[in-house]
Amino acid sequence: MASDSNPDSDTEPLEPTADPDSDADQANEEALRRIADRNPTRLGVGRSGPRPTTDALLEFRADHGVARDAVHSRVSDGLIDDLGLVELRTTVADTDQYLARPDLGRELDADSLERLERECEPAPEVQIVVSDGLSSSAVEANVPQLLPALLDGLEGRDISVGTPVFVEFGRVDVMDAVGEELEADCCVSLIGERPGLRTAESLSAYLVYGPKRGSATAKKSVVSNIHDGGLPPVEAGAELVDLIAEMLAAEASGVDLREDDREFRTE
Amino acid sequence: MAVKTTTPDVGDRFDSVVEVLAKANEPKTGDELAGIAADSDAERVAAKRALAGIRLETLRENPVVPADEDEVTRVIQEAVREPIYEEIKDWTVADLREYLVAMGTGEREIAAIRPGLTSEMIAAVTKLMSNLDLALVTSRMEVPARCNTTVGERGTLSFRLQPNDPADDVSNIVDATREGLSYGVGDAVIGVNPVQDSVETTTRILEATHEFIEAWDVPTQNCCLSHVTTQMDAIREGAPADLVFQSLAGTEAGNDEFGVDVDLLDEAHDLAQRRCVSSGPNVMYFETGQGAELSGDAHHGVDQLTLEARCYGLAKRYDPFLVNTVVGFIGPEYLYDGRQVIRAGLEDVFMGQLHGIPMGIDACYTNHMGADQNDIENLAVLLAAAGANYFITVPMGDDVMLNYQSNSYHDAAALWELFDLEPAPAFREWLAEMDLWREGRLTERAGDPTIFT
Structure with a gap:
């Protein structure tokens, strides 16, 4: 790959720096490896002339492809059935509209409102709302483990849980609509985070006490970065049980619950 | 639809400077989300035409948020150098665009009018400019x-x-x-x-x-x-x-x-x-x-x-x-x-x-x-x-x-x-x-x- 410099050129062209055959370069290569391995950033990727190497370029594009696919694919019907979720949707028509109109992703469509009344238990202490959000992969990867852990934990504390629902094209705040309709004491939204290039499988849990349409983001508590490389889903389930018990006891969430709970990750 | 207003220059199709500015924008989902974007490309261009005829004085006197409600407006208004503003206040937004893209306009010519401009005037002319207009005039400016x-x-x-x-x-x-x-x-x-x-x-x-x-x-x-x-x-x-x-x-x-x-x-x-x-x-x-x-x-x-x-x-x-x-x-x-x-x-x-x-x-x-x-x-x-x-x-x-x-x-x-x-x-x-x-x-x-x- 690294050819000799063009003899006609006045300046030395940019070529990959490492030549694995020389000892000095080998030591350099090891130092580079140490930097690259220690860092979560894409360091020590090298270059071809002024541009990234082909490997680094394609790896970047591959990670971006996974992230894009997570945004644009939908949670499978099989998963929704397996978890026994009542399937609802918002007033959003398709993914394009979902991305452009967050306001439409906060309200249920007419059929879903009816279904909610017909099929879901009213006035539970806790209502669980699962949404694809910005990553269906996050739901697929985490909810099958997180949900049973959460349900078991709440049952163990004698906290009543309503009928869990899945809301397609839901934003975080759709839990306000669901919770308000059902008159739940508190609502938990399990929703796919905006995917990064490191992982497309990160899930967030938002919690609100006294769900009401239009309530401020600051009134919500959040547990984010739920995935195998961050907060593993089963541990997240246990953490959520503790937080819900605290919310129910204090009758508050978000900044009303903990003053230092100010840093919110928005969608 | 045709509403006459007291604001000069705006024309009879739009109600206010704020509305003309919003509808003259190139398409942005944020303006659509806010419910203020043009409904059609035809309306967008109509707004651009109306904007082209608005005088800089009208933009100065109709800041998009009133000065008594907003300190950013006051900062912008107070920074205007009045003698330079006086010289250009009768220009239309179209005149401003044509001054910027004219042969021979460079950093010196732009610097000569800069202190007389408000942010609303600058936003207005931007809405009339094509992508290449923007790149060309930006390349003429030097702000180290x-x-x-x-x-x-x-x-x-x-x-x-x-x-x-x-x-x-x-x-x-x-x-x-x-x-x-x-x-x-x-x-x-x-x-x-x-x-x-x-x-x-x-x-x-x-x-x-x-x-x-x-x-x-x-x-x-x-x-x-x-x-x-x-x-x-x-x-x-x-x-x-x-x-x-x-x-x-x-x-x-x-x-x-x-x-x-x-x-x-x-x-x-x-x-x-x-x-x-x-x-x-x-x-x-x-x-x-x-x-x-x-x-x-x-x-x-x-x-x-x-x-x-x-x-x-x-x-x-x-x-x-x-x-x-x-x-x-x-x-x-x-x-x-x-x-x-x-x-x-x-x-x-x-x-x-x-x-x-x-x-x-x-x-x-x-x-x-x-x-x-x-x-x-x-x-x-x-x-x-x-x-x-x-x-x-x-x-x-x-x-x-x-x-x-x-x-x-x-x-x-x-x-x-x-x-x-x-x-x-x-x-x-x-x-x-x-x-x-x-x-x-x-x-x-x-x-x-x-x-x-």
Whole structure:
């Protein structure tokens, strides 16, 4: 790959720096490896002339492809059935509209409102709302483990849980609509985070006490970065049980619950 | 539909200056989300026609948010140099466009009218200009600024090195700095976004970057982009900062969402001038971005481009060293895809430079936006051609802390080569001393962070 410099050129062209055959370069290569391995950033990727190497370029594009696919694919019907979720949707028509109109992703469509009344238990202490959000992969990867852990934990504390629902094209705040309709004491939204290039499988849990349409983001508590490389889903389930018990006891969430709970990750 | 109003020039199809400005905008999802965009392309062009005939005086006298309700309006109005305004107040917005694009108009001619312009006038003319108009007129403007280095001089293109780390780990931050410097980037600033907004973290980051800059004698400046009050506390306790940073909005209510107001910014500017370790005179750094006001419900029914212009009107008060729009960070509900991001990027840099502020750009996108690396490489080529002062760069374009993508360290050398540009002079000389720069190009050593170990 690294050819000799063009003899006609006045300046030395940019070529990959490492030549694995020389000892000095080998030591350099090891130092580079140490930097690259220690860092979560894409360091020590090298270059071809002024541009990234082909490997680094394609790896970047591959990670971006996974992230894009997570945004644009939908949670499978099989998963929704397996978890026994009542399937609802918002007033959003398709993914394009979902991305452009967050306001439409906060309200249920007419059929879903009816279904909610017909099929879901009213006035539970806790209502669980699962949404694809910005990553269906996050739901697929985490909810099958997180949900049973959460349900078991709440049952163990004698906290009543309503009928869990899945809301397609839901934003975080759709839990306000669901919770308000059902008159739940508190609502938990399990929703796919905006995917990064490191992982497309990160899930967030938002919690609100006294769900009401239009309530401020600051009134919500959040547990984010739920995935195998961050907060593993089963541990997240246990953490959520503790937080819900605290919310129910204090009758508050978000900044009303903990003053230092100010840093919110928005969608 | 046809409503006559008392506002002169607006015509009988629209009710107000605010409505004409909003509907004359190129398509943006943020204006649609706010419910103020044109309903059709025909209506959009009708609004552009109406706008073309509006006189600058009408725009001055009808600020999009009334002066008695909004201190940003007052800052903009009070900064107008009246004799120059008097000379141009009867121009229409079309006259202004034609002055800017005329043969023979250069920085001198633009500088001659600049103090008479308000942010609303600048926003208005932007809405009449095509992408190539924007690039052409931007290339005619030269707005340099000086902190430890001078950026924005003709023939130069600078870069912010953004070595963010998801755990604020300073050894990782320094490694990413090493790698960036080895690609020749970092002459605009070594600027770190911390995860944790605390005096302790801010101080740690400022100390680590400052020590590195001193140890290797790098002609640049450091900055930690925590909230301005956090930086002020850190600086008061002795943290070594070259610049003071804050995000700005184009309305008082928007700045309130950011936890700042003009008094606080005045105080920060005053402190920066007295306590920053840099040689100045320009010691402030601001970031902006279309849509910030709507996302904070502080937009007053005004379109996102006009509010963005007002950010620059506010920034100008503080003679900043760096101002950049973080154009594609906000998401698809404000700028939907690569096309909208590219348009907004051209608009923002043009508007900043026409305000007379030294403007750069974070050409960036998130993963839920209809854009990819090719789109922002396109934008970088356009704005390097147009003469933006600087770009943001991160390792391989991937910021693992802020979870978005921007230009790569690699892009600097490609843009210098494409347009025959160079880093800021003092930094370029330092690169040459480090054997990283020779005869207008990076050398074979480039790209190896172990040089700085």
